[in-house]
Amino acid sequence: MSVIVLAEHQQGSFKKKSFEAVQYAAGIAQSLGTTTTAIVLGNASDSEMQQLGQYGANKVLQVADARLDNLSATAYAKAIIAAAEKEGAKVIVGSHDVTGKAVAPRVAAKMKAGMVAGAVSQPDLSKGFVVKKNVFSGKAFAFVNITSDVKVVTLMPNTFPVKKGEGSVSIEKLDVAFDDKDFAVQVKEVSKVTGTVPLSEAELVVSGGRGMKGPENWGILEDLAGSLGAALACSRPVADSHWRPHHEHVGQTGGTIRPNLYIAVGISGAIQHLAGVNGSKTIVVINKDPEAPFFKAADYGVVGDAAEVVPRLTAAIKKFKEGQH
Ligand SMILES: Cc1cc2nc3c(=O)[nH]c(=O)nc-3n(C[C@H](O)[C@H](O)[C@H](O)COP(=O)(O)OP(=O)(O)OC[C@H]3O[C@@H](n4cnc5c(N)ncnc54)[C@H](O)[C@@H]3O)c2cc1C
Structure with missing residues (x-):
């Protein structure tokens, strides 16, 4: 048995x-x-x-x-x-x-x-x-x-x-x-995302929402993710607008993840988004609106403009990591 x-x-x-x-x-x-x-x-x-x-x-x-x-x-x-x-x-x-x-x-x-x-x-x-x-x-x-x-x-x-x-x-x-x-149902083709940490298995995730304003601004999130060795995720409107691929979309209609650290940048924190991420062990929210609902679910919050806060956070992480060697 x-x-x-x-x-x-x-x-x-x-x-x-x-x-x-x-x-x-x-x-x-x-x-x-x-x-x-x-x-x-x-x-x-x-x-x-x-x-x-x-x-x-x-x-x-x-x-x-x-x-x-x-x-x-x-x-x-x-x-x-x-x-x-x-x-x-x-x-x-x-x-x-x-x-x-x-x-x-x-x-x-x-x-x-x-x-x-x-x-x-x-x-x-x-x-x-x-x-x-x-x-x-x-x-x-x-x-x-x-x-x-x-x-x-x-x-x-x-x-x-x-x-x-x-x-x-x-x-x-x-x-x-x-x-x-x-x-009767056969897989004809499998196209895999390569070269990045798979989102479902990532311990660290950096995620962006509509507050990032456009795909051209994702570079600062990629740098932050790169400094941490994190995977990238996004809110649904971001994927729907084709700013980011759909496999990065998390929430009720996207992936459910439970990383050790979830950094949400420019995401309001709608219940449908939280459904996919609120099992994260630690949630950090960066949002310029102090009333953004996501702050209620956050362990740490920074009220500020993503364009200013994210590069400073990345620089601090890089400096910290350099100090460790
Ligand atoms: C049936 C259903 C299913 C859904 N499923 C999902 C789902 O799976 N996943 C999902 O994410 N959503 C889902 N949604 C949509 C959800 O309700 C929200 O509309 C969506 O999560 C909002 O995305 P957002 O937070 O990126 O955008 P917004 O709500 O537009 O929020 C943008 C945030 O960015 C902040 N911001 C703006 N500029 C800056 C700046 N310069 N710096 C920092 N912060 C800034 C704003 O203060 C705001 O809080 C679903 C909705 C429905 C009805």
């Missing part, structure tokens, strides 16, 4: 959010006195898969079908269910990302399992199987008790720091009989 967890990879390389999900699943397994099996779909090398042991997996079940190298929600769900049935798993874990959002509800529906999407805590087993999650655009928490026999949980990325340990895994292949229907 192990806990199973989907460990996603991209072209055979595992991302931080997969290690987070494995570590989370291992925490549940420990509380239940059982083991953790990671499911790997598609091609990944044994040495890459061995890393999952360092985050608490005991075993890897690999469905090494090349058609799974790209997401097919139907086929992924079928493979996970096959793995769950093989292992007799009662708890199935994934990451609350594009894949998890598409696959976990399918698995839950087929297995008649209760599901919590976007968990932010380890389940409290003293009162059943109670999982905490954000609700009402991050304004409140819900504590959801999953009472079904099989339970499905997706973990909000960046909720827990990952800790690399020792551990190793045994690797087993699992054959799943797919049919053409399982691949």
Whole structure:
């Protein structure tokens, strides 16, 4: 009766959010006195898969079908269910990302399992199987008790720091009989953003809003992000106006992020924006309007013009970093 967890990879390389999900699943397994099996779909090398042991997996079940190298929600769900049935798993874990959002509800529906999407805590087993999650655009928490026999949980990325340990895994292949229907929706092309820190995994984020006035002013935010090693994000109107690419848009209709530091520049702090960022550990707001709603959600605030404040902040950070060498 192990806990199973989907460990996603991209072209055979595992991302931080997969290690987070494995570590989370291992925490549940420990509380239940059982083991953790990671499911790997598609091609990944044994040495890459061995890393999952360092985050608490005991075993890897690999469905090494090349058609799974790209997401097919139907086929992924079928493979996970096959793995769950093989292992007799009662708890199935994934990451609350594009894949998890598409696959976990399918698995839950087929297995008649209760599901919590976007968990932010380890389940409290003293009162059943109670999982905490954000609700009402991050304004409140819900504590959801999953009472079904099989339970499905997706973990909000960046909720827990990952800790690399020792551990190793045994690797087993699992054959799943797919049919053409399982691949009815096919990925034709994948275009990836390269050369920057992926926003969903970034520990530090610098974000700009309409107060930046135009794309020509983004240079100061790029410099600030560069000085920190941060990723860039933006508010929705910025992406809608094509000042910045849509993958940088955060909020209710964009990405949800939980970095250690979120620096919001020229963003008013509408509830729809906060929905995507209010899980950030520390929020710094730079806005020229002292009444901007974002200041209510901020840990630190600077009232001032972005064009003056941001270059001074960047210079101070560079000076601080130079002093450290
Ligand atoms: C259904 C729905 C979903 C939505 N989803 C999202 C979403 O996912 N993400 C999102 O971001 N929004 C979303 N919105 C839009 C949201 O309601 C706000 O309109 C939007 O977040 C405002 O963006 P902004 O703060 O960049 O712009 P504004 O509201 O125009 O704010 C600009 C801010 O910049 C400040 N400013 C101006 N000049 C300067 C300067 N020189 N220096 C410093 N500060 C300056 C101003 O004081 C102001 O506070 C959604 C809306 C709806 C209805």
